[in-house]
Amino acid sequence: MKNKFLRSLLAAALGTGLLSIAAPASAFDIKSRDEAPANFKNILQDFRAFVGEERRYLSPESIKAKQVNLSDLTLKLNYDPKVFFIGETANLYRDRLDFKATTGSQVQTGQIIFGDTSCNTGDSSFTNFSQFCPNPNDALQGKVAPYQPLNVGDWVNIGSLPAGTKLDFQLVPNDINGGIYENGVKGIFGLNQDLNPDNLQHAVAYYYKDYLVLGFEDLWGGGDQDYNDTVFAIDIGKANARAAANVPEPSVAAAMFAIAILSLMKTRRRQAVD
Numbered sequence: 072m073k074n075k076f077l078r079s080l081l082a083a084a085l086g087t088g089l090l091s092i093a094a095p096a097s098a099f100d101i102k103s104r105d106e107a108p109a110n111f112k113n114i115l116q117d118f119r120a121f122v123g124e125e126r127r128y129l130s131p132e133s134i135k136a137k138q139v140n141l142s143d144l145t146l147k148l149n150y151d152p153k154v155f156f157i158g159e160t161a162n163l164y165r166d167r168l169d170f171k172a173t174t175g176s177q178v179q180t181g182q183i184i185f186g187d188t189s190c191n192t193g194d195s196s197f198t199n200f201s202q203f204c205p206n207p208n209d210a211l212q213g214k215v216a217p218y219q220p221l222n223v224g225d226w227v228n229i230g231s232l233p234a235g236t237k238l239d240f241q242l243v244p245n246d247i248n249g250g251i252y253e254n255g256v257k258g259i260f261g262l263n264q265d266l267n268p269d270n271l272q273h274a275v276a277y278y279y280k281d282y283l284v285l286g287f288e289d290l291w292g293g294g295d296q297d298y299n300d301t302v303f304a305i306d307i308g309k310a311n312a313r314a315a316a317n318v319p320e321p322s323v324a325a326a327m328f329a330i331a332i333l334s335l336m337k338t339r340r341r342q343a344v345d
């Protein structure tokens with residue numbers, strides 16, 4: 072009786088897709104900045120303002136960007152998001168970046184984007200390298216991609232995701248060296264602070280020229296809260312980024328302006344008649 076009940080429960084769960092699908096942690100193909108879309112290449116140098124030095128608080132005014140609420144990062148339109156490595160300031164930690172995508176009851180978790188988000192010392196001829204990468208690192212012996220340091224602007228396409236997909240990005244501090252632990256709990260920091268093991272905010276995001284710029288603080292307990300230990304630019308598409316940042320589409324802004332002018336004219340006319 073009990074088994075039959077469990078079997079039907081399992082069948083129901085499978086049928087509705089309620090079971091979480093832990094996809095194999097297969098590596099994405101990491102591409103170079105030379106292979107990046109032109110609009111990204113054109114503004115790549117701008118993104119260095121989001122990295123900066125340790126302990127520097129970034130005010131949205133100083134970086135001419137709009138801060139984005141990360142508690143619900145949901146795609147309004149289908150898109151294949153791209154994640155670009157911008158830089159990092161960490162001296163000792165070598166962090167891993169994963170993503171999680173929830174579409175209805177389907178959950179993709181444990182997808183490794185970058186296994187070692189250290190700046191590659193070999194990229195030092197890149198213009199303004201030291202501002203993107205004040206503390207670059209050599210590759211660890213015996214490690215292969217995605218567990219190798221990155222060049223500025225290295226990126227992956229994380230695949231086609233349908234509208235309604237909720238995105239989360241998770242930083243696993245110093246994962247390549249075994250990760251960080253407190254009382255036996257591994258540090259994995261996502262966008263929702265309530266789900267973080269220290270219950271603290273570890274990520275901030277800004278809307279900048281139709282990209283989201285995501286910065287992480289990688290120390291347990293919130294560290295120095297500069298949120299620039301590792302920095303990424305995320306392309307979720309112009310419309311999705313504007314929706315996430317509550318930036319009106321130009322057409323919507325123009326329509327709102329037109330409505331405001333019309334109502335003002337009506338009021339004037341009425342006043343003239345009165």
Ligand SMILES: [Ca+2]
Nearest residue numbers: 161189206207
């Ligand atoms: Ca580093």
Ligand SMILES: [Ca+2]
Nearest residue numbers: 294295297300
């Ligand atoms: Ca920090």
